[in-house]
Amino acid sequence: MITAGIDMGAKFIKVLLLKDGEIMAKAQEMAGFEPVEAAEKAFSKALSESRLSKEDVNAIFATGAGRKAAPFAQDSITEVGAAARGVTHSHPSVRTIIEVGAEEGRAVKCNEQGKVEDFAINEKCAAGAGSFTEAMSRALEVPLDEFGRISLTSSKSIPMNAQCAVFAESEVVSLVHAKTPKADIARAVHDAIASRIVSMVRRVGINNDVALIGGVSYNPGFVDSLNRGLETTVIIPENAEYTGALGAAIVAAERNKND
Amino acid sequence: MKANYGYLDGSGEFFITIDTDLCIECSHHGCVDACPVGMFEIIVDDYDDKVAAIKEEHRKKVKYDCSACKPVSDRPPLPCVEACTPGAITHSW
C-alpha cells in the first residue's frame, strides 16, 4: 500500500510518500501565490525521488491550512489530527504535542493510537506565536538564528511587562537603553513566549512524553525556555516539518485498508 | 461599580468582572486564597472603598494565568467564583 500526504501549509507545501509504514520520499515547495501549482510540483518531485508514478499511489490525503484546495487528494484531515498521527508514528510514547508556527500555537493531547483527545489554540495574536520572537530579534538587531543561541548564554531571568509584540518592542528598546546585556534580553523574550505556550498546554494537560514541532522548534533559546516552563524535556522529531504530511499519509493508508 | 479587568486581543475577549457594590458587603474575601495563582488582592479604591481587584502583574495575562482553572474539557467550577459569597465575580470566557 502506497499512500501520499500533502500538507498545504501557508508558507510551504510538503509532500510525503509512505509505503507500508515506511517513508519512501519527501519534498517541499514554497507555496507562494500559486499553492496548487506548488503542490503539484512537490508531488512530482517526491514521485521521481522514489521512482514511482502517480498510478502507483493508492490514496492521497491532504492536511494544512489550505487542504481544501489540495490537488489529487481524495480527502483531508485536520492539522491537529495529522500532527498527532505523524508524531506518534515515529515517537509512540508521545501524549502531548506542541506546535508553534509563525502565526499560531497549538497544543494537542493524544492517546497511544495517536488519536486527538483535546486541543487548544493560540491564534490571531502575534504574542502567542513565532511572530513574537521574530519581531523581538528585529528590535534587538540580532539575526533570528543567533537570537536563540545568545539567550542560552544568559543566566538572568527578567520578566517582561508587555504581553503584546508591539509594546514588547518598545520594552526591548528601553532595556537596551538601560544597558541590559543582549543575552539577558533575548532570554527574557524567549521565557515570555514560552510561558504563554506553557499556559496554553496546561489547558490540555502536560502529559509525558511531550513533543515539539513547527518552525519555532528550530530555536534553541525557545526550546530551553519551554523545557524550563514545562519542567520536562521536549522531544523534537527529525524532519518535524513533514509531520503533517506523514500523518495524512498514515490516515490515507488506514482508511484504504478497510476498502 | 463594575470593574472589568482583562483585555480584548486578536485571540478573543478575556475579562474578569468584579462588582464592587456587592464586594463591599464581603468581609472574608475568600477569593484571595481560593485562587491557586494568587491573582486577587484587596485594595482601597478611588472612592475609598475596600474591594477586591486583580493584581497589576496579572491584569494583562488573565487568559494565560487562568488557564490552569480552565482546561479544554471537563471544566470544574472556578474556585474564585465559588469562594465569592456575594457573587461579585464573573468571567467572560
Add this chain to the structure above:
Amino acid sequence: MSRLKGIKMTEEKKEFWRWKEYNWHDEAKDWKGVETITAGVDVGSVSSQVVIMLDGELYAYSNMRTGSDSPDSARKAMSWALEDTGMTLDDIHYIVGTGYGRVNVPFSNRAITEIACHARGGNMMYGSTVRTILDMGGQDCKAIRCDERGKVSNFLMNDKCAAGTGRGMEVFADLLAVSIEDVGEQSLDVEEEPPPVSSTCVVFAKSEATSLLREGWSKKKVLAAYCSAMAHRVVTLLERVGVEKDFAITGGIAKNIGVIKRLEKELNLTSLKSNYDTQIAGALGAALFGKTLIEKQRMKAK
C-alpha cells in the same frame, strides 16, 4: 494666547508618529491670592499632561511626550505648565498624580487612577449629561460609564493589546509614511468604504496592509480599512460596559476623525464636542479631585 513648540525634524528621516507638544496659560487670570490652586499630573506611557486650576477653573496646562524616566517627565511637564506664570510648585495647594506613572510623581500629595480622573475630567469637559466616556490613549483604551457627578459606575481598561491604541495607529502611520495628524482626514478621502482589515492584531494587520498595497490599494484606502477595523474593535469594548448617551471621546485618538466618524456611525451616536484639548481629560480630573481633597482637608482642620 497659545504657543506652539515645534519639533525639529531630522534631515534624514521624518518621524511620522510625532504630534505637536505644547503649553498654554491664561494670561488674563491672576493666580495670586486665589483660595485654591490645584494641579493634576497625568503621566501616561506615551504622553504626559499637567493641568493647573484656580478654584476649579482651568489656568494652565502642558502636553508632551513622556520620556524614559517617569519622575523626570512629571517634573518637565510641570515646569513647562508653570512657564512664564510666575507660579512655583510651592504655590500649589494640592497635587494629584494619575496615569500609568502616577506612583512616580514625587511632588504629588495623592495618586488616583486614570479611570476616576477621566470620568471626573470628562464630566467637566462635556457637561453633567455625559454618561459614557471612551478614552483612547497612547498605549491603552478605556471605556467608562459614569453618573452626573462624574463618578464611575462601570469601566474597563485595555492596555494589553496595541490594537485600538495610539501606538497601533502610529505603526500604520509609519508604515504608510503619513503624518499621524493627517491619518484621519486621509482615511475619509475614499470613494467607497473598503472592508475593514480582517486582523485585529497590529502585527498581522501590518502584513495584511502590505499585501493590500501590493495588490494596488491606495494608501488612503488602506488607512480607511484600518480605521474601520479600529472603530469596530472599540465598539466591541464599549459594548462590554454598555453605551448610554451622552457619549464623549477623550485622549489623543479623539483627534483622528477617521476613527471617530466610523465609530459614531457604528454606534449611531454623535460624540459630544468640547473646547478643551481632549488629551488633558485625565490631568483635569486629577486637578478637580485635588480641589475636593484640599477643601475636605481644610474643613477637617477647622
